[in-house]
Amino acid sequence: MERIIATYFIETPIAIEKAAAILAGEQSSGTFVAVPGETEALKARFAARVESVELLEAVTEPAIPGSAAGTGLYHRAIIKVSWSIENFGYNLPVLVSTLQGNLYELTQFTGLKLMELDVPPSYADHFPGPRFGIEGCRRLTGVTGRPLIGTIIKPSIGLTPSETATLVSTLVTAGIDFIKDDELLSSSANSLFEDRVNAVMRVLNHHADRTGKEVMYAFNISGEIDEMMYRYEHILAAGGNCAMISLNSVGLSGTKKICDQGELAIHGHRNGWGMLNRHPLLGIGFPAYQKLWRLAGVDQIHVNGIQNKFWESDDSVVRSIMACLEPMLGGFSIMPVVSSGQWGGQAPETYRRTKTIDLLYMAGGGIMAHPDGPSSGVEAVRQAWKAAVDGLSVEEAAKTYPAFGRSVEKFGTK
């Protein structure tokens, strides 16, 4: 029988093997006294199994509070635990409750993070996965040979639909490939969702008619199920090709329902992610996290960016990009969305470390606030990527490409 394998980074005041066994027991049959009916045959079929234990260092201070009395030492380890898929079948929420669930509550752990997740081949038969992925997003926008260049409508909230449309008009004229709503905006008092879609799509449709270039706009549909479905249909009817969902706020079941409609590319925003990942020994690591959303069918997912304005290290960002690019179940392609303080200056380092152009590269202020205007802002980011692929440094690129050179003057000291 096929099994799901989960990899955890744990810290425990008790013996690692015992802690691992408790984890497995809690997530397949735990109660505080033995109960009738818990037979050996039943355990053999449904019990979780500790597959491996790799001992790491011991520390003298617990990573998070709430431990059972221990020896004064907290042992760290990487452990792998497996479950038969007979336990939950192809049900993502129950999979999550099994792999995470009550585990974070156990006193036997002073740290626990789900790092990786391996699902068996039959999952490919039951989950359609991302309908567009990298290839589909390229096809929808007609972009080849470089990353998709995107930007976010700013200010986050407050513009009217017609002000948004004016900004969109500037951006498409500038040559942008992708634009998105901020996650703070779905439908506000002065920018009703439908009005904004109509105003923006008039600009995009006109631009497409005139130039043949389809720009992707991710309208933030996050909301209740029926509302999301209605808004999805509204985007489709207006000629749009993408919707955005705040993954953590909407949740797995709601997101999958939307992805399953299959007609729009789904831009997955991971806001709230810091709560799940910022602590090194609590929560879930991105390699496991992104797999859940690929199973749900998300086409694009945020990975932060090199030299971002947030707390995350470049190493962590690179690992996240590589996790997205690794094929899953023979496909399940998802496009990494690079964002946060990006302006083109990070392109050489991003390419040097990932060797990929299969990215949606988002620059906000980096495009809008270019000293020569948004057109030069978009041009500068494209130049930065051309230079990056050619192996130029930021300094070399600045000398070769005037528009990029001007952005280095403005943003290069940050």
Place this chain on the structure above:
Amino acid sequence: MERIIATYFIETPIAIEKAAAILAGEQSSGTFVAVPGETEALKARFAARVESVELLEAVTEPAIPGSAAGTGLYHRAIIKVSWSIENFGYNLPVLVSTLQGNLYELTQFTGLKLMELDVPPSYADHFPGPRFGIEGCRRLTGVTGRPLIGTIIKPSIGLTPSETATLVSTLVTAGIDFIKDDELLSSSANSLFEDRVNAVMRVLNHHADRTGKEVMYAFNISGEIDEMMYRYEHILAAGGNCAMISLNSVGLSGTKKICDQGELAIHGHRNGWGMLNRHPLLGIGFPAYQKLWRLAGVDQIHVNGIQNKFWESDDSVVRSIMACLEPMLGGFSIMPVVSSGQWGGQAPETYRRTKTIDLLYMAGGGIMAHPDGPSSGVEAVRQAWKAAVDGLSVEEAAKTYPAFGRSVEKFGTK
């Protein structure tokens, strides 16, 4: 214009007022350079506002890593921040993205937890809230004057529907009010959801016909939207009155969709909660968390229990129970579900500290493993609550009530 007020516990290496202003800015208009269109009028209408700052201690080690370079001191404070409801209207996922969202990523914070949340009166007009709540759950089960006594089917996973039904038969004969699936089980290879519902409901319907007593069974419907809707209908058609959802695994949008059907009481399981709350300075506190689920319409929510088997302190459990019992928007009643290692021995202390009987009191092994069998187990828990309300200690209750006395012999040394 009405405003939403959020209370945060923060830690920052920079000046508290500056950190608070950055938080408010990030969640209403943040980008790393000023952009055109961000006018004063627009800011006045849509900007988040710092309402108060209450300075606490400073520490020399950051609570979580990833801080900006600071002075070596990390300042803690309670701050209140407000947003106009014009920003997001009555959209729970966008509310969550606004109140939490990218905040956890900011280098200006080495700790951030959303502690409390106040929504304005008009929310009562837009959200129907829990359809059953405490009164409705009492009505469905016919229980007055004491907590509902419940238990969980164990082993968590592995029993067949007919084995489950046999156990249910024993439990209803024993006088139980409430039974639930474990969160690890929704539909497994040897317990298909529909088969289990049919087998269990045959027992419960027969019992009701014979005795007039309706026992509530929370079938775990957690899954995809269409699957949950189908299973909901199946429970209803079979005569059931409750469904269980793993709140964090399903998410806000999916949970609200199910609550909005309005015909079954919704048992909200908070597994995964430790990830969001176990760290004192990361995530979300229960008072804020439970309000989100009351807005979504959940009727029952887990609060852990006194002297539980998990990491949580009794003080924290008491705070959670009291948070559930505090009216919200003039109602929005939700029943606290007390569970984890409970057996009746905790009833006196639970009552002493909360002075309430409006609880669903769950005892797993504490009922099934009573030395004289499940009937005595249920009787013992009822006796414990009678004693608790009468002000008896565990020792006094053990002398007064034989069945409870026997459980003290078995479980009292734990």
